[in-house]
Amino acid sequence: RNLAPDPARAAQLARQQAALDSARTKRERDADPERLGLRRSVLAEAAVAAVVLVVTTVLTATEPARTEEAVKAASGGQSATASTTARPQALTIPFDTGGPHGKGTARLDLAPGSSTAANTLQLRLADSSGKAMDVPEVKISFTQKAKKLGPLPAVPRQVGKGRWRASGVRLPVPGQWQLSLVVRTSDIDQVTEIKNVKIG
Known part of the structure; x- marks a missing residue:
């Protein structure tokens, strides 16, 4: 009887x-030289793209050489941490x-900062008798003529009182x-004093 x-x-x-059937189809596809070449080409392009991406990332994170040279030139070859x-x-x-x-004495103290911090300047004015002196206005600026910097x-x-x-x-x-100090003691009385100072 039939089962x-x-x-x-x-x-x-x-x-x-x-x-x-799936294995046969895969063998036939892999045996096709055009498909094999295309696959290798795609893999090669992906590898090149990855290399370009890595190089671009490194270059964008690197300080340009010309910027470093410009800083060295401006600082006379000394490092920025001077x-x-x-x-x-x-x-x-x-x-x-x-x-x-209008007579008095100005005392300036310039405390240099670290390589990442700026300098701090303290100014005290005293009258001819040595007492703290208040004035309407003081101005301070720095100029380096040799490198055409400033003021x-x-x-x-x-x-x-008398402290800035x-x-x-x-x-x-x-x-x-070159430090320039402007002191004004009234609406019309003002003087500019120039003093050379070595920084660094």
């Missing part, structure tokens, strides 16, 4: 036939605006600088 086909056996045979070895500067500058109570203003803020402070004073290169 009914076993469903489990039939499913197994169908899976085996599908696997054989300010870390700079010493504090103290200057005493007598002044006379020509008006009543670079330092903006002092009054912190007490300017933070964030940035002088880009060490060397001989």
Whole structure:
């Protein structure tokens, strides 16, 4: 008598036939030289794109050589961290605006910052008797004529009677600088004093 086909056996045979058909199709596809060449070409292009991406990332994170050379040229070949070895500067500058109570002495203290911080400037004014002296206005600036830098203003803020402070004073290169101090004691009485100071 005829036996009914076993469903489990039939499913197994169908899976085996599908696997054989898939393997045959893959062999035929891999044997096609055009497909093989295309696959290799795509892989090569992907590898080149990855290399270009890596090189671009490295280059964009690198400081351009010309920028470094420009900094060295401006600093006379010295490194930008020269300010870390700079010493504090103290200057005493007598002044006379020509008006009543216009004579006095300015004491400036310049404390150099680190390689990442700016300089700090302290200013004290005293009258002819040595007492703290208040004035309507003081101005300070720095110029380095040799390198055509400046005038670079330092903006002092009054912190007490006869006392001013300017933070964030940035002088880009060490060397001989010309300090300009303007003192105004009235609406019409004013004087500008010039002093050379070595920074760094």
